[in-house]
Amino acid sequence: MTKEELTQKIAEYTGVAYKTDASAITADTTFDDLDGGSMNMIALTSTIENELDVEVTIHEIMKMKTVGELVDRVEQELDE
Amino acid sequence: MEDTSLLDALRERAKADPQRVAFAEADDDTMMDAVGAVAAEGVATCVLVGHADELRAKARERGVDESLLEFVDLDDEAANDDLVARFSALPTCIYSEKAIRRRLKKPLEHSLIMEAVGDVDVTFAGISSSTGDVILGAQMLIGLADGIDTPSSVGIFEIPGWEGSEGNMLGFGDSAVCQDPTPEQLASIAISACDTVAALTGWEPRCALLSFSTCGSGDGPLVEKVVKAREIANERRPDLAIDGEFQLDSAVSERTASRKVKRESAVAGRANIVIWPDLNVGNIGVKLVQQFAHADAYGPMLQGFRKIVCDCSRGAGVSEIEGNVVMSCVRAQALKAGE
Structure with a gap:
C-alpha cells in the first residue's frame, strides 16, 4: 500500500469515527479540528486495528497533533 | 472512608x-x-x-x-x-x-x-x-449507558453538623473525571448521579445543577451551559427531578430558595445531589467541604x-x-x- 493509499484509508476511517466528511480530511487535519472525544478515538483505533491489524493506543493518539502523524505511526508498523 | x-x-x-x-x-x-x-x-x-x-x-x-x-x-x-x-x-x-x-x-x-x-x-x-x-x-x-455521553464520578458527603434534606448527607458529582463538560455531558453527569445515589441510598433523587446564578440572576455562557444541561436532562429523563441553574445555597437551603426561586421546583432548597458545573469547581468544592466542614466522603465512584x-x-x-x-x-x- 502506498503512503497516499494509506492516508486515504485513514482519512476514511477518521471520517466515520468522527462523523464528518472524510473528503475534507488530509494529513494536515488536526485532531483539535475534528473536535471529538474519547469515544471517537476509540472508534478510530478499533477500526485501524480491525482493518489493518495495527494496534494504536488512545494514549498515543492523544499525543498526536495531526492525522498525518497517525498515518506515519501506522505505516511504521505495517513496514515492520 | x-x-x-x-x-x-x-x-x-x-x-x-x-x-x-x-x-x-x-x-x-x-x-x-x-x-x-x-x-x-x-x-x-x-x-x-x-x-x-x-x-x-x-x-x-x-x-x-x-x-x-x-x-x-x-x-x-x-x-x-x-x-x-x-x-x-x-x-x-x-x-x-x-x-x-x-x-x-x-x-x-x-x-x-x-x-x-x-x-x-x-x-x-x-x-x-x-x-x-x-x-x-x-x-x-x-x-456507555444509553442516554449517557460521558463517564463521570459521584460521591456522597457526610458533613458533621449540617442538616440538609437527607440529614448530614449530600450527593455530589463530578469531582474527578470530566474536566469541562458540554451541556450534554453535564446532563449525563446529573442523570448518572441520580441513578447511582438512588441505588446506594434509596433516596428519591432531587438533583441541582449548580452555577453562580439562580434562575437567571446572572447571565452569560457559563449560565447558558447549565440551563441547556437542565433542558437536556429533563428531556432525556423526565422521570428524574433535575433542576437549575441554582447557586449552592438556593439548592440546599429552603430559606434561601424561598427568596430566590420564584417558580415551582421539586429540587430548590431540598436538593440531595449537587452537580458542579466543571471539574475546577468540583475539585475545589470537595476540598472546601472536607477542609472547613471536616466532611467524610464516600467515593468518588465511576459511573456512566x-x-x-x-x-x-x-x-x-x-x-x-x-x-x-x-x-x-x-x-x-x-x-x-x-x-
Whole structure:
C-alpha cells in the first residue's frame, strides 16, 4: 500500500469515527479540528486495528497533533 | 472512608445477594488481602483474573483461603474461545476476533470482556492501573449507558453538623473525571448521579445543577451551559427531578430558595445531589467541604457505563477497597433490578 493509499484509508476511517466528511480530511487535519472525544478515538483505533491489524493506543493518539502523524505511526508498523 | 451506618447497611445488602466481582489486580499484596476479607465476609464472589498459578501462590502467601475464590486463567484457550464467540456476538462489540484475543491477554481488559458478556457483575481495579486506563477500558469494552455521553464520578458527603434534606448527607458529582463538560455531558453527569445515589441510598433523587446564578440572576455562557444541561436532562429523563441553574445555597437551603426561586421546583432548597458545573469547581468544592466542614466522603465512584466498573485509588488500603467493593455490588444489584 502506498503512503497516499494509506492516508486515504485513514482519512476514511477518521471520517466515520468522527462523523464528518472524510473528503475534507488530509494529513494536515488536526485532531483539535475534528473536535471529538474519547469515544471517537476509540472508534478510530478499533477500526485501524480491525482493518489493518495495527494496534494504536488512545494514549498515543492523544499525543498526536495531526492525522498525518497517525498515518506515519501506522505505516511504521505495517513496514515492520 | 469511615465505617459508618450507611456502609454497614450497604454491606448487609451486598451479603444478601452476593455479586460476582472480577479482580484484575489480585497479584498485588493489598488487593489480595482485600479479596481475602471480601470473600471471608461473604460480601461478593471473588473472581481472580490473571495467571492462575501465580494468583493461587499469592493467595497462599497472603493466607487467603483458595476454596473461597474462583480463578480465571488468561491462557485458558477453551475458555478464551468461548469468550471471543460470546463477546463478538454482542451488538456493542467494536472489535475483530484478533483484536479481542489481544485484549484477553491483559487482566483488566479480560475482566471487562467477562463483565460485558455477563460472567461477572463488577470489574474492580485501580491499585496498579491508572484511572485513565480503567475508564478507557470500560468505554471500549463495556460502553456507555444509553442516554449517557460521558463517564463521570459521584460521591456522597457526610458533613458533621449540617442538616440538609437527607440529614448530614449530600450527593455530589463530578469531582474527578470530566474536566469541562458540554451541556450534554453535564446532563449525563446529573442523570448518572441520580441513578447511582438512588441505588446506594434509596433516596428519591432531587438533583441541582449548580452555577453562580439562580434562575437567571446572572447571565452569560457559563449560565447558558447549565440551563441547556437542565433542558437536556429533563428531556432525556423526565422521570428524574433535575433542576437549575441554582447557586449552592438556593439548592440546599429552603430559606434561601424561598427568596430566590420564584417558580415551582421539586429540587430548590431540598436538593440531595449537587452537580458542579466543571471539574475546577468540583475539585475545589470537595476540598472546601472536607477542609472547613471536616466532611467524610464516600467515593468518588465511576459511573456512566452500561455496567459497574470500580476504580479504587492507588493508595487504597484493605478497608477502603472492601468498602468500594460493597458499594459496587449494591450498585450492580440495583442495575439488575432495573433491567
